[in-house]
Amino acid sequence: MSKERIQISEALYDIMPSDYQDLVKSATYGKEDRGWKDIGSSKELIEQHSLCAGCPESMAFRYILASLPNPEDTVMVGSTGCTSLVFPMVAVHNIHSLFGNQNAIASGLKRALSVRFPDRVKDVVVLAGDGATVDIGLDMTLQAWFRQEKFTTICFDNELYANTGGQESGLMQKGFVAKMAPVGKLFDKVRLPEIARESGCHYVVNCTVSKPSLVEKVIRNAVHIAREIGPTYLQLYTPCILEIGKNSMEGLQEMRDSEKPTERFAYKEYVSEPAKQLLAELAAKDKERKAAAKQLAGQA
Amino acid sequence: MAEVKSLIGTQNKKGQTFTDPWKMLHEAPRTPSFYTGSEVIKEAVRRSSCDVMIAYPITPQSEAAALIGELFAEGYIGDYFRGESEFAVMSQCAGAAFGGARVFTTTAGPGTMRAMENFPMWAGARLPIQMIVTCRGINSPLSIQPDTLEIAYLLNTGMLVWHAETAQDFFDWILKGFMVSEEPDVHLPLALCCDGFFVTHTKDVVNLTPTDMCLPPYDPYRSPVPCMDMECPPVRMMRDPFVMKSNYISYATHASWQQEIWAAIERSRKHSIHWLNGLIDTENTDADIVIVASGTAVSQGREAIRLLEDEGVRCGLVKIKTLRPWPEEEIREATKNAKHIFVPEFNVTGWLAKELRASIPNPQRVHAGPHVCGGMTMPPEIIVSEIKTALGMKSFSLAGRGS
Numbered sequence: 001m002s003k004e005r006i007q008i009s010e011a012l013y014d015i016m017p018s019d020y021q022d023l024v025k026s027a028t029y030g031k032e033d034r035g036w037k038d039i040g041s042s043k044e045l046i047e048q049h050s051l052c053a054g055c056p057e058s059m060a061f062r063y064i065l066a067s068l069p070n071p072e073d074t075v076m077v078g079s080t081g082c083t084s085l086v087f088p089m090v091a092v093h094n095i096h097s098l099f100g101n102q103n104a105i106a107s108g109l110k111r112a113l114s115v116r117f118p119d120r121v122k123d124v125v126v127l128a129g130d131g132a133t134v135d136i137g138l139d140m141t142l143q144a145w146f147r148q149e150k151f152t153t154i155c156f157d158n159e160l161y162a163n164t165g166g167q168e169s170g171l172m173q174k175g176f177v178a179k180m181a182p183v184g185k186l187f188d189k190v191r192l193p194e195i196a197r198e199s200g201c202h203y204v205v206n207c208t209v210s211k212p213s214l215v216e217k218v219i220r221n222a223v224h225i226a227r228e229i230g231p232t233y234l235q236l237y238t239p240c241i242l243e244i245g246k247n248s249m250e251g252l253q254e255m256r257d258s259e260k261p262t263e264r265f266a267y268k269e270y271v272s273e274p275a276k277q278l279l280a281e282l283a284a285k286d287k288e289r290k291a292a293a294k295q296l297a298g299q300a
Numbered sequence: 301m302a303e304v305k306s307l308i309g310t311q312n313k314k315g316q317t318f319t320d321p322w323k324m325l326h327e328a329p330r331t332p333s334f335y336t337g338s339e340v341i342k343e344a345v346r347r348s349s350c351d352v353m354i355a356y357p358i359t360p361q362s363e364a365a366a367l368i369g370e371l372f373a374e375g376y377i378g379d380y381f382r383g384e385s386e387f388a389v390m391s392q393c394a395g396a397a398f399g400g401a402r403v404f405t406t407t408a409g410p411g412t413m414r415a416m417e418n419f420p421m422w423a424g425a426r427l428p429i430q431m432i433v434t435c436r437g438i439n440s441p442l443s444i445q446p447d448t449l450e451i452a453y454l455l456n457t458g459m460l461v462w463h464a465e466t467a468q469d470f471f472d473w474i475l476k477g478f479m480v481s482e483e484p485d486v487h488l489p490l491a492l493c494c495d496g497f498f499v500t501h502t503k504d505v506v507n508l509t510p511t512d513m514c515l516p517p518y519d520p521y522r523s524p525v526p527c528m529d530m531e532c533p534p535v536r537m538m539r540d541p542f543v544m545k546s547n548y549i550s551y552a553t554h555a556s557w558q559q560e561i562w563a564a565i566e567r568s569r570k571h572s573i574h575w576l577n578g579l580i581d582t583e584n585t586d587a588d589i590v591i592v593a594s595g596t597a598v599s600q601g602r603e604a605i606r607l608l609e610d611e612g613v614r615c616g617l618v619k620i621k622t623l624r625p626w627p628e629e630e631i632r633e634a635t636k637n638a639k640h641i642f643v644p645e646f647n648v649t650g651w652l653a654k655e656l657r658a659s660i661p662n663p664q665r666v667h668a669g670p671h672v673c674g675g676m677t678m679p680p681e682i683i684v685s686e687i688k689t690a691l692g693m694k695s696f697s698l699a700g701r702g703s
Contacts, residue, residue: 072530073530074530075399075528075529075530077395092530093526093528093529093530094528095395095398095528097391097394097395097421097425098391098417098418098421101387101388101391101394101418104383104387104388104389104391104392104395105391105392105394105395105398106395107381107392107395108352108354108391108392108393108394108395108396108397108398108399108401108403109395109396109398109399109528110395110399111352111378111379111381111395111396111399111401112351112352112378112379112395112396112397112398112399112400112401112403113399113400113529114379115351115352115378115379115401116351116399116400116401116529117529122529122530139384139385139388140384140385140388140391143383143384143388147381
């Protein structure tokens with residue numbers, strides 16, 4: 001799709017929904033420099049959301065949408081969870097299918113789009129919680145990586161099944177008392193980032209979403225690498241403040257506490273050799289583009 | 301949205317000509333070929349302009365899936381890969397169909413059941429995926445022989461369900477199936493069933509259309525719901541009605557959408573009649589005794605009728621081609637003269653007899669049986685025996701004849 005497609009007939013302009021008018025007037029589509037700082041300037045990046053006040057997932061969701069390098073040709077695949085409540089308000093196509101099958105859906109989708117649009121870039125991004133990614137859908141998550149499917153998998157890790165009431169999940173910390181973990185969880189947090197690396201992912205990051213610029217960087221890297229080289233995986237801590245007993249204002253601090261060097265969400269990044277090379281090439285091109293823009297501005 | 305022009309008359313990359321489907325199936329010359337059912341599936345897919353095929357390696361459908369892999373290697377299919385589980389395969393099919401591809405897959409028996417959650421989702425998402433179901437036992441103890449019990453579960457998924465009798469049916473119906481399921485007022489998945497092994501593993505003479513003709517490609521923009529390819533402007537939209545908790549409107553949306561799926565099945569009726577030349581075939585339905593069957597039970601019924609004729613008993617036959625849509629009116633008309641209706645089935649529960657009883661006046665006329673199950677064959681003699689016993693005629697057991 002291109003922004004040119006989003007046109008309103010003049011005769012119908014005044015009766016079109018304000019959201020549509022906004023999308024046509026100020027969409028960030030087609031802007032290479034779009035990023036989290038555009039949030040608030042366009043409804044396309046979610047003016048409102050239906051998640052809990054102070055929800056870290058809502059922050060992550062906005063940063064991700066704002067950071068997609070190619071939103072006008074990106075399709076997202078989700079699973080049942082709180083993000084399902086937000087997607088009806090998002091201006092990218094989203095597939096919500098069954099619980100845990102998101103990476104299988106994305107595999108078929110990416111291949112279909114590659115068959116139908118061989119000369120165009122169509123990005124696919126999976127966004128699902130830890131239950132769908134690591135427990136119920138683990139087989140399909142791993143097999144998509146084994147097959148080197150070219151899409152990005154993002155796991156919103158809130159360390160439990162938040163949307164359904166706080167049951168034990170594989171990514172829950174050992175010892176955490178939860179519904180279905182009445183004496184505390186008995187085994188360690190599943191080390192999916194390590195498994196992702198061993199399973200063939202070319203870019204793996206484990207972090208919180210406390211720093212929007214960092215989220216923007218890793219999203220762009222992950223999508224670019226998935227597009228050109230192979231599967232990528234991001235595990236982002238998005239604590240469910242409701243289920244871990246925090247107030248609305250405490251989500252950000254919870255993430256900051258969890259990303260300390262000794263904590264479980266200390267920033268960890270793995271980049272494969274081909275991915276490193278690609279990122280270097282992209283950085284060089286970006287530098288060149290910025291220099292050209294600067295020169296042009298100087299001439300003006 | 302991309303502009304789509306008719307491609308009929310042009311050639312694909314394999315040199316096949318996109319041909320008007322009616323002409324291809326009704327006017328083009330046919331070549332008799334001696335093939336297994338699985339080979340026939342391959343030949344139909346070769347002519348179906350299929351974009352994506354996803355395979356799962358469990359018998360009996362695995363032979364067809366492997367043969368279609370050869371088609372991919374030859375360049376007839378856009379993409380092909382082996383999925384990790386039946387649930388995953390059906391999910392991958394869904395993803396490809398969401399992305400606007402013509403999608404084909406195969407399954408059988410326990411795999412069908414493992415994947416079952418996907419089928420109402422396919423129907424609800426209006427994905428016109430074609431799935432071959434080569435029916436086999438699903439129960440424990442393990443059986444890999446044919447048994448049509450799984451069809452009973454498919455009947456209420458919102459999919460179209462057709463039941464082929466022969467390899468010739470299979471060839472034609474695969475191609476016709478895409479035409480019906482992709483109609484904008486239908487746009488539903490199709491489960492094209494056959495009795496595994498009996499059809500897939502036996503050889504038969506099948507009249508094939510020319511190799512250099514194929515169906516026109518699928519046009520995803522004729523779908524009644526948006527294709528998930530970002531080619532239409534997405535404005536705060538979501539494709540699927542979704543449960544917003546405690547939201548009465550969403551419940552109402554769900555309820556009306558489910559009704560729409562079943563209305564779409566009904567709308568497929570006219571297209572199915574057009575392509576299949578009716579939803580049922582009949583022979584001698586003015587007789588007092590009529591056999592009603594689907595799948596290979598039809599063939600066994602036909603043979604039983606021949607045996608009965610030798611003994612002076614006249615018997616009619618109704619072959620049901622589509623189970624969804626269910627040909628209720630046609631069956632009522634075809635059985636209006638019957639005093640006794642026999643329903644031979646390859647399953648223990650007798651789901652077809654139950655459907656039939658619910659559809660016709662005086663359902664006490666229906667004799668549910670004979671049934672065979674667990675992969676047993678159905679000798680025509682047991683149908684004859686069932687009929688003669690019901691009529692109070694003397695009947696000999698097969699064991700007594702030394703069969």
